[in-house]
Amino acid sequence: MARKKNASFVPTTPFDVDVDALTLKHTIENAIGNTALVFDMLTGENGEANTIRHIGSGRGCPLGVPLWQQTIGRGLNYRGTGSVKGGVPGAVWLCAHPFFLPEGETIFRVRVRASGPFGALVPTVRVTTTGGTTEAGPVPLIAADPEDEQDAVYECSISGLTTGLHLVFLECNTEGNSTANIDLLSWHGYFWRRRPETSSPARSQSSTVVTLTTPTATQGVAHVDFQDTTFSADAAIDSYQTTYLDRNLNGLAEFGSGWPAGDNATYTHEDHDGAGVADPTDPARSRFHACTRAIYANEPELDFPWVAGAVGAYGIDGLPVIDPGAVAPTAGMLSWFAPYPLTASLLTMLRLPGRAPDFQTGASRLKWAVLAATDLGASATNWRATVDLSVASTSAFGSAFSAGPSVACLTLATGTGLGGWTGDGLHTISIKTDKTTAFAGSYTEFFLLGYCLYWEP
């Protein structure tokens, strides 16, 4: 015997189920086979290779989670007339950081919001590989509708990229515009897709209270398999087949939609605590399609951009936009400048709250990248970046990776398998740096530019 499953979707025509038409066995057989196919694609069970990873092309609708959404709120004003490390205002990266493009996504939009028009500053966006090769741009940002605000909004589209890690740069030439006095308010990479308001949601249109097979304490979607011998030439359709096919359909509808099946008032497959008691916050007991690997060990995992952002501006000529020293500079080109450490010891350069999805933690697919710049001829490989995800600031777990490929003054550190986080948990994302070789006494040689954390199976 073999489990009844269609290798690919087999349609049933409207004529097969028309009023007065005979209900043929293959109609029920194919419905059972199609349902088994969908169950396997969602759960990864029974060796199904084409799992639903939300990467398009028949592998699920891409999620469209924004790539980065950062509110900056810092001034681009010229801070006095004092020293500028680069000598004169010039071309700068207002923002520079890594970002992760999920599989199945090919085009996204970039938005910059400022307190006033950029005017002659004319910002552009450039995307490069992690090795520094330009992949897109420089694309000029075009003034866009600020909607209900008085701020200046600029947008452009970026396309032609492949999935994976990239670097994005918001470039701007400030030469001759040293009196610009606007604030850089926010910086976004997002997918502009929105259904027309008139479309109807895919909810039940039936008043029938439907039945699902009640799962056991550890069971997921409570799917019942059928054997193909059930549909041998002389076999008849029986109520067991139709009843459990119906229940399977109702169960999968609830599993995938996250909504009670039919017009049921409550869920049947509610998350539980392992003893059948409802517990909507325990990711290890999720009964819905969320790629947790809690119930199904082969459940597909998702590409998911978590957080990414810039930390401060830096000169494209390889020099900082302020004259660095042991105190916060009071003069320089920009008040939005890349921060720098005054110690060789491990120092937290940035903290950010982060709520994690309920993905599996056992074999963490969480990756990170940190972009930095070095000055004064410092060797980037003398420095190290560490990303720490303490849970509610109570514990510390980090992994470190030495600085990677160098692009002019830029250097990138990356890491994989980042642990120390919990599914559904709130974390403090800490990005730390230290110098791995002897500190030569030279402050101000290392500047943090940006960061990115993402899940990639």
Add this chain to the structure above:
Amino acid sequence: MPTRVSSGGLRLGDTAFRGLAPAYAEAARSLAGRATELYELATGVSSATGEPPVTPLNPQGRVGWDLSGPPWGSALRHNVAWFSGCSADVNLIQPDYDAQPDTWYNKNKPALVKLHFWNRPFDSLSPTAVAPHARLYWVLRSVRITGADTPTATARTWNRRFGQTRETGQTETFTAPASDTQVTGITLWVPAGPGWNTVYLEVTLPTTSASTHQLTSGALQVLSKRGY
């Protein structure tokens, strides 16, 4: 004529299939049609090449579940938008708080942060339920810059998209800490709609306070997976 059947919205319970139940054509149509719909919703493509899908489009205007909240899939908890992300340490040189006027606060001056952000398209739920992306929760970090006390701060938040004002938004109080600490987490929320939103966050201190504080970072996050 489409080459495959949809359920026509008909969902069935056990009573339709009990041993001596009459066999209606609608029962077969529902079974075959729902299998077709599940295939499209899971895979994100039409069940017949070259033909439109039999399922409606999701909030993104695409086919299939996109995990944007019911009925398009259980939502995922994550940050939707965030601000700043600095650290407080004497060995870190970054713009001083005077250069970050939005984020520092004392008895005379509130912190006022405006978060402009893109919210994933999602479907509103019924009046009795709130969709996951329709209610976003703040988590904030704060640190003391000068002074010695740890006063009770009041955080207010409102979304101008919905006509909310400072007076009509939500509030929460917290103890402004001395060191860089997470101060809110699960109770301060703000309504949000699909697309662009403009959310304000104000933090004030009582007139009795003698210290100055700074919000070092904050994020708006999805907490509910399937609505409230």
